[in-house]
Amino acid sequence: MRRLRSLAMGFTVVSILVSVIAIAVIAVGVLVVAQSTFNQLMIQAGTPASEAQAMFDHGITTIFLIAVVIAITVSVGLAAFLARRLTAPLRQMARAAERIAGGDYEARVSGGGPEELASLAESFNQMARSLAEQERERNDFIVNAAHELRTPLTNLQGYLEALRDGVIAPTPEQFGSLHEEAQRLVRLSRSLDALVENRQRDAPGACEAMDLGQAVRSALEVARPAFDAKAIKRCGSGAGQPSAERIPLYPGRRGGIDLDRGAPHAGRGCHRQQRRGHSCGGPAACFRALLPRREVKGRRARRRRHRPGHRQADRRGVRRQGGRGVDGPHNALLVQPARGISARRFVSAALSRVTSPQYVSFSVASVNPSREGGECVKNPIRLFGVAAAMAATAFAAVPAQAAEGDDGSAGHAVFVQNNSTDGNGIAAYRRNGDGTLRYLTTYATGGLGGRETGAGSDPLASQGSLRLVPDAHLLIGVNAGSNTVSAFRVEGDRLHLTQVLSSGGPFPSGIAVHGDLVYVLDAGGAGFVSGYRVEGGGRLEPIAGSTRTLGLANATPPFFLSSPAQIGFTPDGEHLIVTTKTNGTVDVFSIGDDGRPSAVPVANPAGPVPFAWVFDHAGRMVLSFAGSSSLETFTVNPDNTITPVSAPVSDTQAALCWVTSAAGYEYTSNTGSGDVSEYRIAGNGTPVLVNPIAADNIPGATDSAASGGAFLYVQSGTSSTVHVFAIGPGGSLTRIQVASVPDGDDQEGIAAS
Secondary structure (H helix, E strand, C coil): CCCEEEEEHHHHHHHHHHHHHHHHHHHHHHHHHHHHHHHHHHCCCCCHHHHHHHHHHHHHHHHHHHHHHHHHHHHHHHHHHHHHHHHHHHHHHHHHHHHHCCCCCCCCCCCCCCCCHHHHHHHHHHHHHHHHHHHHHHHHHHHHHHHHHHHHHHHHHHHHHHHHHCCCCCHHHHHHHHHHHHHHHHHHHHHHHHHHHHCCCCCCCCCEEECCCHHHHHHHHHHHHHHHHHHCECCCCCCCCCCEEEECCCCCCCCEEEEEEECCCCHHHHHHHHCCCCCCCCCCCCCCCECHHHHHHHHHHHHHHHCCCCCCCCCCEEEEEEECCCCCCEEEEEEECCCCHHHHHHHHHHHHHHHCCCEEEEEEEECCCCCCCCCEEEEEEEHHHHHHHHHHHHHHHCCCHHHHHHCCCCCCCCEECCCCCCEEEEEEEEECCCCCEEEEEEEECCCCCCEEEECCCCCCCCCCEEEHHHHHHHEEEEECCCCCCEEEEEEECCEEEEEHHHHHHHHEEEEEEECCEEEEEEEECCCCCEEEEEEECCCEEEECCCCCCCCCCCCCCCCCCCCCCEEEEECCCEEEEEEEEECCCEEEEEEEECCCCCCCEEEECCCCCEEEEEEEECEEEEECCCCCCEEEEEEEECCEEEEEECCEEEEECEEEEEEEECCCCCEEEEEEEEEEEEEEECCCEEEEEEEEEEEECCCCEEEEEEEECCCCEEECCCCCCCEEEEEEEHHCCEEEEEEEEECCCCCCCEEEC
16 A cells, blocks of 8 residues: 555556556547548548448557557556656665664765756755764763763762761861862853853843953863864963963964963053053953064055044954064054953954964953953853854964975874884874875884784784874873883874883783773783873873783783784773683673773673774674674673674675774774775664775785774785775775885884874
8 A cells, every 4th residue: 555655656657647648639539530531531432431441440440559558568667667766766865864763874875866866865965964963963962061070970979978988087178179079060050051042042141251361261272172183383472571372373484372371562552552541451451463564554554544543443342553562563453342242252353353364473361351341241151152263263374284284184193003022113194185194203112012922914913002092182002012001192293202101911902092091901811901090281190909800811922812802992981891802702891980990891702703893873882703704783781791783794805803983884904815895884783795895905904093084094914004095985995005114014003183
């Protein structure tokens, strides 16, 4: 019944009806009009009427009926074909919509068919991408909000339990700390309320006095990771000037963004303002756009010629003044809040004056909102708009080749661990805009690389031996030969070694990161996991009592088929997972609020040689099995057990070990056959083999990393190279470079930003 009501059936029926009507009209013309005319002509020629009728029936009617049958058959076939062709894209969209409704936001439709349907398919795919991005942002917001709530609640719980049990005395300092944590929760709740109000465009914002200079500094701190990613660095102000932070907008040119820590610059412009009764010293608002001296005269002349009363406030509350400041003669842009201007508009007005190439830098001092006639600014939550404006200004102002990049992609980097037994090192590469790599230098880790017994192209036989900690701007690598881990501070594509710490056991081979938690996997002996916490300044501090054993019986170094392969967290950070090749198990610990794992893991039998995994968009564990060269999905349960979601799907290659997610696909490295396979995970969690050989000729393919969802980097363990691929439509891979790794005979471990 449903098929009878389908759109395709409707198209078919309508087409058949049109054909029937046309045939009926022709039949009337032939069998009625033509027959009558034929009979009259034959009778006039002397043929009897009965004979003329017989001649017509034999010569015309029979042939006409045969033609009608053929026409009806052809029309039905064509109608069905056209109906299916027109409705096939719609059926595909309906199936994709069902997948999206089921939580698979990676569902897409092809753009074939008529132009209108192709446009509809593109709009559908854009909607799906928007939904996927919104879902990702929603999940990130939930995770971040949960983290922000968990921290003060944990502190409150700890203090209250300690007070209850008499561990600490109830001193004013302790109550002050409790009050501070409670205030933190109050501020968080108010920020959430303000965020909701900010989304309601018609809701008026509350007006309150605040320090605008400090707000702008805070906004810049919010945007600091984005500045760091663009390699926009800080430098000092001019000699003899107040202590300041400066972010250069134009490398190679004087000036930048100055954040004064002392009094604002008191140029001639500020003196004029003081004579007019405006405060410029102390907590005044001075945004200064510093110009080269040669541009001052022309600009002043134009203002006098075209703007009578040019020293008066313009419509946006911005004042221009000339003067002298930290960098010598310049034309200063003095900004003070005018009545009726919100913080967002006030800062936007200032920033709009410094986005043109002529303006080199601007200075920020604080606002005194209590000054008579001063203007209060709106709720602090709205100042996130200020952060966006500040970041946008910096990004717009930075030239295409900022920070010495070949094509503006400085800040994106790929790091490769050479794992040399003579001295481990991290090879740093700048990632160009087209995905290709430019080797910069190799940074010593202060430790030794290692090789497991019997290992071939994969000396560590693990995934994740080199990890980035993006929030802390850290890179952490293992020194398997010296039982240590090394931590580097990351500045764009540059590294600075900050720590070399004990790994907590013999032969470290893997690293797991979640938030401020870092866990190291040691493959030697009984096998161990040990925890660290990222503290202020990006330093790693061991978590006391966090080391746990895996109950293995390995030598040091271990045999490569009996060592654990990967350590990692679930997306929510509630579980720590280790795959053990020799036991064929997936060991799962639970993680407590103190960051320590449960005493013993749950050993889940999984399959032959479980190796590496990633998590898909639905939080399912996508696990590779080297023994069967296959991929399988699991759910990780709250009780530390795992449940299979799908059957294993082989890639028909040899030794599928490493797996990396990018652009909605999973790419697996097959070290035995030297190639990469491509999978996607269906909405029901089943791995679908898209291409068994998405890329080949990668001798000893091992670990891999993706950058920006557009490029894939695969280590070639037997050729001392990294193969670079561009990810195209449908997840296709196009090799664009083979980059050499200096001293890379034992390389393993790769990370990309």
